[in-house]
Amino acid sequence: MGEASVKTLETRTDLSSPPVTEVEARPGGQRTLVSRLRAPRRPRIWFEVLLIAVSYWTYSLIRNAVPEQKAVALANADWLWGVERSLGIAVEQSVNHAVDSVTWLIVGMNYYYATLHFVVTIGVLVWIYRFHPGRYAATRLVLFATTGVALVGYYLYPLAPPRLMNGQQFIDTVLKHHTWGSMASGNLKQMSNQYAAMPSMHIGWSLWCGLTIFAVASAPWARILGLLYPTATLVVIVATANHFWLDAVGGILCLAFGFAVSRAWFGSLPHRLPRHPEPAGPHPATELLNRFRR
Numbered sequence: 001m002g003e004a005s006v007k008t009l010e011t012r013t014d015l016s017s018p019p020v021t022e023v024e025a026r027p028g029g030q031r032t033l034v035s036r037l038r039a040p041r042r043p044r045i046w047f048e049v050l051l052i053a054v055s056y057w058t059y060s061l062i063r064n065a066v067p068e069q070k071a072v073a074l075a076n077a078d079w080l081w082g083v084e085r086s087l088g089i090a091v092e093q094s095v096n097h098a099v100d101s102v103t104w105l106i107v108g109m110n111y112y113y114a115t116l117h118f119v120v121t122i123g124v125l126v127w128i129y130r131f132h133p134g135r136y137a138a139t140r141l142v143l144f145a146t147t148g149v150a151l152v153g154y155y156l157y158p159l160a161p162p163r164l165m166n167g168q169q170f171i172d173t174v175l176k177h178h179t180w181g182s183m184a185s186g187n188l189k190q191m192s193n194q195y196a197a198m199p200s201m202h203i204g205w206s207l208w209c210g211l212t213i214f215a216v217a218s219a220p221w222a223r224i225l226g227l228l229y230p231t232a233t234l235v236v237i238v239a240t241a242n243h244f245w246l247d248a249v250g251g252i253l254c255l256a257f258g259f260a261v262s263r264a265w266f267g268s269l270p271h272r273l274p275r276h277p278e279p280a281g282p283h284p285a286t287e288l289l290n291r292f293r294r
Contacts, residue, residue, distance in 0.1 A: 073195035138270035146258030163241035199250025215271035
């Protein structure tokens with residue numbers, strides 16, 4: 001009799017529960033449009049490849065379309081060099097000459113500068129996409145916002161790299177050693193804006209890679225390598241006379257802006273989001289396209 005009473009009570013409890021509406025039953029049914037747009041979703045490979053390709057093409061187009069104000073860029077370089085001297089950190093020329101004296105080392109740095117900037121960045125994106133899909137959109141937004149604000153810096157503050165300064169005896173290591181270490185040197189220099197050194201996206205992107213690996217990776221050796229990568233990149237950009245120390249500071253500030261944008265949109269830093277996205281229903285853009293197809 002006791003068991004029957006319990007069953008009856010359970011049945012009544014179920015029956016007395018408020019009915020679930022169709023809107024509530026759908027994933028994300030009660031969410032606002034903004035919250036649905038913010039919800040992390042499993043990325044689609046074809047969309048990500050297309051988005052990254054178009055974004056990088058647009059970035060390169062805008063960066064190279066910024067007027068090459070040679071006189072202003074050289075004047076800014078002289079001023080920045082003077083600031084570093086007053087701060088006691090103007091050692092770029094000494095580093096440039098010291099590393100250039102070791103041929104195998106500087107040649108390796110030339111190729112490092114030309115390749116890892118892209119290879120490691122794409123590799124980290126692929127890694128996050130594959131193993132941390134719930135954090136991918138937020139991580140990608142950091143990178144995109146960082147790169148976007150850098151374009152503003154190129155436009156507002158044209159800056160010549162140390163190797164193009166007049167009378168300072170910096171060595172263009174790519175030209176000297178005949179390596180294809182930079183699109184800003186040699187036969188490829190006409191394809192790239194020569195005076196877009198501030199901020200340094202080699203630092204912005206490498207630090208993005210390093211912090212992402214450090215925050216998400218579980219293996220200690222991977223986290224250590226993550227921190228070593230932007231450190232090595234800093235040495236490379238100075239040794240090859242492509243950037244000043246303060247260009248690196250500009251890249252760090254751009255990255256801080258990128259993290260701020262991502263946190264404002266997703267409400268959390270990327271590494272604090274769930275590793276795998278929760279079901280959030282179809283994306284509002286997908287719903288809109290489906291409506292037009294009907």
